[in-house]
Amino acid sequence: MSNQILTCIDGSIYSASVADHAAWAAGRLKASVQLLQVLGRREASSADRSGRMVAGARRQLLEQLADLDAERAKLLRSQARLDLEEAEARLRDAGVEDVTPVLRNGDLLETLLALEETAAMTVVGKRGEAADFAQLHLGSNLERILRTAQKPVLVASRAFQPITACLVAFDGQQTAIRAVEAMACSPLFQGLETTLVLAGDATDAARRSLDAAEKTLTDAGFAAKSVVRPGSPITVIPAELQETAAGILVMGAYSHSRLRTLVIGSTTSEMIRACRVPIMVYR
Amino acid sequence: MAQMERAVARSFDLGRLRDEWLGNTRSDLIAGLVVALALIPEAIAFSIIAGVDPKVGLYASFSIAVLVAITGGRPGMISAATAATAVLMVTLVKEHGLQYLLATTILAGLLQIGAGVLRLGRAMRFVSRSVMTGFVNALAILIFMAQIPELIGVPAATYPLVARGLAILYQLPRYTKAVPAPLVCLLVITAVVTALGIDIRTVSDMGELPDALPVFLLPDIPLTLETLMIILPYAAGVAAVGLLESLMTASIVDELTDTTSDKNRECVGQGIANVATGFMGGMAGCAMIGQSIINVQSGGRGRLSTFSAGVFLLILVVFLGDLVGIIPMPALVAIMIMVSIGTFSWSSLRKMREHPPSSSIVMVATVAGVVGTHNLAIGVLIGVLLSGIFFAGKIAQIFRVRSSLSEDGTTRTYVVEGQLFFASAEDFLTAFDFGEVLDRVVIDLTEAHIWDISSVAALDTVVLKFRREGAEVELLGLNRASETIVDKLAVHDKPGALADPLAH
Numbered sequence: 112m113s114n115q116i117l118t119c120i121d122g123s124i125y126s127a128s129v130a131d132h133a134a135w136a137a138g139r140l141k142a143s144v145q146l147l148q149v150l151g152r153r154e155a156s157s158a159d160r161s162g163r164m165v166a167g168a169r170r171q172l173l174e175q176l177a178d179l180d181a182e183r184a185k186l187l188r189s190q191a192r193l194d195l196e197e198a199e200a201r202l203r204d205a206g207v208e209d210v211t212p213v214l215r216n217g218d219l220l221e222t223l224l225a226l227e228e229t230a231a232m233t234v235v236g237k238r239g240e241a242a243d244f245a246q247l248h249l250g251s252n253l254e255r256i257l258r259t260a261q262k263p264v265l266v267a268s269r270a271f272q273p274i275t276a277c278l279v280a281f282d283g284q285q286t287a288i289r290a291v292e293a294m295a296c297s298p299l300f301q302g303l304e305t306t307l308v309l310a311g312d313a314t315d316a317a318r319r320s321l322d323a324a325e326k327t328l329t330d331a332g333f334a335a336k337s338v339v340r341p342g343s344p345i346t347v348i349p350a351e352l353q354e355t356a357a358g359i360l361v362m363g364a365y366s367h368s369r370l371r372t373l374v375i376g377s378t379t380s381e382m383i384r385a386c387r388v389p390i391m392v393y394r
Numbered sequence: 395m396a397q398m399e400r401a402v403a404r405s406f407d408l409g410r411l412r413d414e415w416l417g418n419t420r421s422d423l424i425a426g427l428v429v430a431l432a433l434i435p436e437a438i439a440f441s442i443i444a445g446v447d448p449k450v451g452l453y454a455s456f457s458i459a460v461l462v463a464i465t466g467g468r469p470g471m472i473s474a475a476t477a478a479t480a481v482l483m484v485t486l487v488k489e490h491g492l493q494y495l496l497a498t499t500i501l502a503g504l505l506q507i508g509a510g511v512l513r514l515g516r517a518m519r520f521v522s523r524s525v526m527t528g529f530v531n532a533l534a535i536l537i538f539m540a541q542i543p544e545l546i547g548v549p550a551a552t553y554p555l556v557a558r559g560l561a562i563l564y565q566l567p568r569y570t571k572a573v574p575a576p577l578v579c580l581l582v583i584t585a586v587v588t589a590l591g592i593d594i595r596t597v598s599d600m601g602e603l604p605d606a607l608p609v610f611l612l613p614d615i616p617l618t619l620e621t622l623m624i625i626l627p628y629a630a631g632v633a634a635v636g637l638l639e640s641l642m643t644a645s646i647v648d649e650l651t652d653t654t655s656d657k658n659r660e661c662v663g664q665g666i667a668n669v670a671t672g673f674m675g676g677m678a679g680c681a682m683i684g685q686s687i688i689n690v691q692s693g694g695r696g697r698l699s700t701f702s703a704g705v706f707l708l709i710l711v712v713f714l715g716d717l718v719g720i721i722p723m724p725a726l727v728a729i730m731i732m733v734s735i736g737t738f739s740w741s742s743l744r745k746m747r748e749h750p751p752s753s754s755i756v757m758v759a760t761v762a763g764v765v766g767t768h769n770l771a772i773g774v775l776i777g778v779l780l781s782g783i784f785f786a787g788k789i790a791q792i793f794r795v796r797s798s799l800s801e802d803g804t805t806r807t808y809v810v811e812g813q814l815f816f817a818s819a820e821d822f823l824t825a826f827d828f829g830e831v832l833d834r835v836v837i838d839l840t841e842a843h844i845w846d847i848s849s850v851a852a853l854d855t856v857v858l859k860f861r862r863e864g865a866e867v868e869l870l871g872l873n874r875a876s877e878t879i880v881d882k883l884a885v886h887d888k889p890g891a892l893a894d895p896l897a898h
Contacts, residue, residue: 164737
């Protein structure tokens with residue numbers, strides 16, 4: 112497995128925090144960091160509502176849009192270079208030696224998927240430059256990234272806090288079991304006080320798989336314990352985070368179909384919205 | 395297969411869908427309104443071209459715009475009833491009536507869906523730039539020609555009204571770009587005509603306008619083989635022209651917005667829209683170059699712009715139907731003249747002197763083919779064939795044969811260089827001197843590429859001719875590409891190919 116952390120920044124106030132989280136992960140994994148900023152679609156738009164078609168309308172419009180685009184692209188580019196430099200400096204200050212900045216044009220998701228292949232994990236911010244900072248609004252790209260990413264994704268919170276304890280949202284689903292297995296064999300969470308939380312009723316089957324997960328972690332040398340809390344995950348997990356003072360949440364990714372998500376929303380998105388700590392999402 | 399799965403996954407990607415629909419909401423809605431206002435006169439005008447009631451074109455424009463917005467592969471492109479497809483159906487309507495037009499629309503849609511499923515969007519790469527320019531110019535000429543009946547043998551009051559309309563369309567944007575000039579043109583001309591009581595033809599004189607939302611109906615035609623044979627040629631033409639204009643418009647919008655589109659999805663989307671439109675009593679349509687440019691110019695980028703253009707159009711027409719009816723024809727004619735002038739590629743005239751003659755000939759031939767037949771498909775076919783022939787002619791020039799005689803005068807070595815195919819086979823044959831008396835002939839093909847059976851046959855002929863003269867023939871260095879094709883196609887490698895045993 113490669114030892115590179117793909118880190119996506121976009122110049123929003125999350126960029127610094129994303130860099131810090133990447134530095135934390137890089138320190139633990141002894142990994143290099145690839146700093147990625149994608150310059151998305153430039154939305155130059157003329158405000159000509161006259162509905163006219165002059166002779167050579169197409170050429171003229173193309174030139175006009177190209178000029179507007181070029182101007183914006185130049186601005187974006189120099190801003191992006193500054194953002195990248197700043198993040199790179201932050202990472203180097205935090206002791207990461209191998210940092211590669213990458214600046215690309217194009218669709219964020221496609222670029223991410225292409226670069227992710229050679230990475231061990233991805234770090235992104237909870238919301239981006241364009242997103243509303245109203246608390247309940249997630250970045251529009253985040254859900255897309257979480258759905259399509261093949262590697263684990265660390266969703267950075269607004270500011271980095273030292274992490275000493277870790278909470279695992281365990282729902283007995285396949286993705287949660289895989290998340291625990293991945294945790295067990297990664298140095299990322301080694302030495303953190305780990306609590307597995309099962310929200311809802313403890314059926315026998317759930318209890319058994321919770322115990323199995325706990326055993327997986329203790330066998331790997333974790334100081335792990337498990338708790339069952341009645342209630343819906345959306346209320347239980349944030350409360351438990353406070354109680355255990357956990358600095359990071361681990362969970363499995365979207366396990367429901369898109370259709371269901373469309374109708375009733377996804378627990379994963381809800382959780383990311385409700386929790387104020389960084390979240391590690393495993394597929 | 396994997397690519398297809400990705401494409402399917404992409405079209406159901408919620409984030410992408412949200413982006414394509416709601417990424418640009420405000421501008422899309424405004425652009426949709428501007429486009430709808432410009433679409434109404436066009437839809438009416440194109441119905442008149444096809445010889446059907448304005449409501450056929452208006453229903454079609456609504457249903458095509460809305461459906462392509464959902465199913466198409468190029469967000470921000472405007473599709474509706476078009477001149478390109480309307481001109482194809484003139485004789486059909488004249489001879490068989492509206493019901494056959496509806497059936498043709500459905501069949502054309504089915505053919506387009508088939509083309510999309512078979513991924514024929516790729517065939518667009520054989521349509522060169524010159525052919526596209528010819529297509530656009532021919533389209534502009536067709537739109538203009540369709541206005542001529544409204545300009546000849548009409549009351550004299552028409553001319554000042556058209557002139558006034560054109561003045562508004564071209565002058566108004568200099569003062570304000572916030573108001574759609576076509577709307578002002580329609581309002582002013584209508585007001586002038588009503589106020590002065592000028593007796594002139596209006597839209598309601600051209601046929602029925604929509605008075606209700608469109609409903610689902612089956613075309614009233616006999617479902618026989620005979621019917622199919624009547625509509626199939628029209629449907630094939632409409633399908634081909636529709637896809638051509640749609641894919642061409644898609645690449646224009648791609649270029650304008652610096653984004654990419656899914657061409658095969660666009661084919662299927664156009665097909666679905668046409669099938670549904672036929673069942674709703676609308677005529678076939680496709681993407682519109684002019685309207686798509688207006689949409690992008692007005693800030694429209696997402697699917698919502700196309701969708702809202704269709705919805706606004708229907709609302710305006712159904713609820714303001716009586717007002718639409720009193721619009722005088724000169725106002726429409728002025729707008730259509732603007733569209734035709736804006737669609738024409740004027741720079742192509744200037745560039746005819748700079749471009750190589752072959753590309754200008756292709757462009758002019760495409761235009762001539764269309765104007766002569768009123769069928770854009772035929773014009774494009776002529777253009778594509780000509781550009782293929784010109785290309786072959788150019789590549790055939792990359793060909794040369796040198797030769798040298800050995801010192802004892804018994805062996806001649808021919809060195810063949812360049813591209814050997816049907817267009818250069820003739821030159822290849824004449825490059826050899828069969829009259830020369832030789833013991834041995836060496837043909838060195840190391841630097842040559844053999845492309846097709848014409849060149850293989852030519853090579854065979856040369857070898858046979860030399861053998862008949864009693865010379866030993868040796869072929870040297872058939873490079874890998876040539877070797878494979880010779881192995882597959884050649885005659886002289888196989889036993890019994892040579893009638894004359896002397897050569898062995």
